[in-house]
Amino acid sequence: MTIQHFGKTFSDELAALDSAHLAMEIHSTTPEQVADILAKPRLELRDFYRLISPAAESFVPQLAQRAHDLTLQRFGRTVQFYLPLYLSNLCSNYCSYCGFSLDNKIRRMTLTEQDIAKECEAIKSLGFEHILLVTGESENKVGMAYFQRVLPIVREYFQQISLEVQPLTTDEYAQLQDLGASAVYVYQETYLRSSYGQVHLKGKKTDFDFRLQTPDRLGQLGMQKIGLGCLLGLSDWRVDSALLANHLVYLQNRYWQSKYSISFPRLRPCGTGFQPNQPISDKQFIQLISAFRLLAPEVELSLSTREPAQFRDQIFPLGITHMSAGSSTQPGGYANPDQTALEQFAIDDLRSPMEVAQAIQQKGYQVVWKDWDCFC
Numbered sequence: 001m002t003i004q005h006f007g008k009t010f011s012d013e014l015a016a017l018d019s020a021h022l023a024m025e026i027h028s029t030t031p032e033q034v035a036d037i038l039a040k041p042r043l044e045l046r047d048f049y050r051l052i053s054p055a056a057e058s059f060v061p062q063l064a065q066r067a068h069d070l071t072l073q074r075f076g077r078t079v080q081f082y083l084p085l086y087l088s089n090l091c092s093n094y095c096s097y098c099g100f101s102l103d104n105k106i107r108r109m110t111l112t113e114q115d116i117a118k119e120c121e122a123i124k125s126l127g128f129e130h131i132l133l134v135t136g137e138s139e140n141k142v143g144m145a146y147f148q149r150v151l152p153i154v155r156e157y158f159q160q161i162s163l164e165v166q167p168l169t170t171d172e173y174a175q176l177q178d179l180g181a182s183a184v185y186v187y188q189e190t191y192l193r194s195s196y197g198q199v200h201l202k203g204k205k206t207d208f209d210f211r212l213q214t215p216d217r218l219g220q221l222g223m224q225k226i227g228l229g230c231l232l233g234l235s236d237w238r239v240d241s242a243l244l245a246n247h248l249v250y251l252q253n254r255y256w257q258s259k260y261s262i263s264f265p266r267l268r269p270c271g272t273g274f275q276p277n278q279p280i281s282d283k284q285f286i287q288l289i290s291a292f293r294l295l296a297p298e299v300e301l302s303l304s305t306r307e308p309a310q311f312r313d314q315i316f317p318l319g320i321t322h323m324s325a326g327s328s329t330q331p332g333g334y335a336n337p338d339q340t341a342l343e344q345f346a347i348d349d350l351r352s353p354m355e356v357a358q359a360i361q362q363k364g365y366q367v368v369w370k371d372w373d374c375f376c
Contacts, residue, residue, distance in 0.1 A: 009216040010250050011209045014243065019192055022049065022242050029053035038062055043295045048245050051291035052238050060287050067290035067319040070297045079360050080322045080368040081353065082130040082162070082302075083123055086331045087111050087150060091136030093203030097234065097267060099329075100136040102203065109331045110142055113153055120157040122334040126326060126353050129370035131158040132185070137166035137205060144172055151179040160370060162225070166204070167214040173221050185227030186214045187263065191243035195235035195277075215247070219255030226251065226258050227302070232285075233267035233276030241288055245295060252296075261300040261322065262292055268306050268348070286315055293319035305349040312349055313359050325349075325356035 029050040037047045038059065050056060051063065088110035091100040099106065111119065123131065131154060135142045147165070154161055162183035163176065173184065190196050193208055200206050218226045228247060230240045248260060264285065267276045280288070292301060302322040303312060316323060327347055328334055349356070357367045 009213045010247055011212050013246065013250050014191065014212065017243065017246060019239050019243070023236065023239050025049055026053045026238050026242065029055040031055050031058065034059050038066065045242075045245060045249060045295075048291055048295045049242050051294065052241055052288055056291075057283060057287060060283055060290070063290040063294070064286055064318045067293035068317050070293055071317070071319050071321065074297050075321050077365045078368050079316060079320065079365055080130065081128060081325055081357070082132050082322060083126070083128045083324055083353075084132045084134045084164070084327055084329070085116075085119055085123060085154075086134045086329060086333065087116065087146075088135045088138065088142045089331055090138040090142055091203075092138045092140070093136075093205040094201040095203075095205060096199045096201065097231070110146075111331050113149060115332060115335070116150060116153050118335040119332065120154060124157050126334075127369055128353070129158060130160045130162070132162040132164055132324075134164045135166070137203070139166055139204070144168070144175070147176060148179065151176065151181065155180045162227070164227075167211050168217075170217040170221050173218060173223065177221065177223065182223075183225035183227060183261070184214075184218050184223055185229070185261070185263065186211065186218075187227075187229040187231065187265070188212055188244075188247075189231045190234045191230060191240050191247070192235045199234060215251055216255075219251055219258055222255075222257055224259060225261060225300075226255075227261040227263060229263035229265060231265050231267060232280045232288075233278060236278055237280045237284070237288070241292075245292070248296060248299065259300070260296075261302055262296075263302040263304065264289060265304060266306055282311060286318060289315065289319045305347040307348055309349040309351055309356075309359075312356075313363070316360070317363060317365070323356070323360075325351070326353040 026049050033050050034056045037050055040047065089100050090108050090110055091102055093101065094103050095101045133154065151161065160182055161180050162185060163181050164185040167186055188211060196208050205211065215226050215228065228244060230244050248262065252260060266280060289301060300321045301319050303316060303320045304324045305327040328337065329347060360367055
């Protein structure tokens with residue numbers, strides 16, 4: 001495979017963006033400006049800034065209704081299920097908000113080939129056809145050699161495989177693509193460089209730009225789906241989300257052949273005791289999801305079991321197209337569900353996949369267990 005390498009990346013774009021000016025533009029928005037934007041058929045980036053402003057909070061019902069209507073037009077009454085399979089909680093990074101952080105004294109475990117087969121069998125029995133492979137970031141012990149052994153095993157059970165692992169090079173992603181990976185999710189955590197440095201203390205993850213340039217490497221490769229997101233609660237969620245929106249639009253314009261997914265992870269309790277610096281309320285969370293749907297009607301929006309069951313049932317029709325269900329955030333958590341000592345963070349929606357599916361179906365929606373697009 002011949003891989004093109006482009007000189008310019010989103011790092012260059014981000015350097016030209018003034019976060020203080022963005023914050024001022026967001027907070028100076030008036031209700032009249034919000035009303036005018038809601039009358040527009042298609043949003044621009046500056047419109048998105050205004051829709052996540054404090055002034056737009058009083059328009060959340062109108063925002064949510066329009067987001068719901070757009071989602072029905074683009075995706076119909078369907079919600080696709082996926083499940084994260086945690087392969088390892090080994091990590092070489094010191095991150096103050098993460099239960100896998102190297103300085104957190106938890107029992108470490110990496111699944112063997114036999115463990116992975118047991119996990120896949122347990123997950124398959126639940127009905128899932130879409131698997132998301134997750135690891136901590138330990139490239140020496142859970143790196144390419146490990147992934148090359150793991151993916152063929154997982155491929156025997158699942159035809160759609162997504163990855164959420166440490167950032168890799170373009171050539172390494174090409175190898176994983178050849179082994180069956182069709183999507184990669186890499187969250188920047190926060191786009192504010194100063195905030196990033198305060199919570200990523202040691203390890204390769206301290207390299208802000210290498211992580212930021214990962215979607216560019218995936219786009220150059222032509223990865224089928226690229227997942228983006230920021231960890232809500234690490235810094236100013238409005239400014240972070242505005243920068244995330246810039247990242248999305250940049251990638252869509254430059255690497256148009258790939259599909260894109262946005263996730264909305266809110267900080268959850270974990271073993272470090274870290275507390276959100278700037279938490280986002282439920283109302284603001286709905287505001288953010290709705291604004292992203294209006295900005296990018298065609299993009300997949302994903303919601304995890306970090307959120308409570310009742311809240312997930314209420315908000316998924318507003319723009320969510322992908323949901324996890326029955327998740328475990330620890331290695332071996334499906335074949336051995338009783339252990340909890342290894343988890344990355346505490347999940348909130350503890351229902352079984354079938355219970356989540358029933359709740360979705362009661363609202364007149366269909367659960368999709370497999371993304372057939374990867375076979376087209």
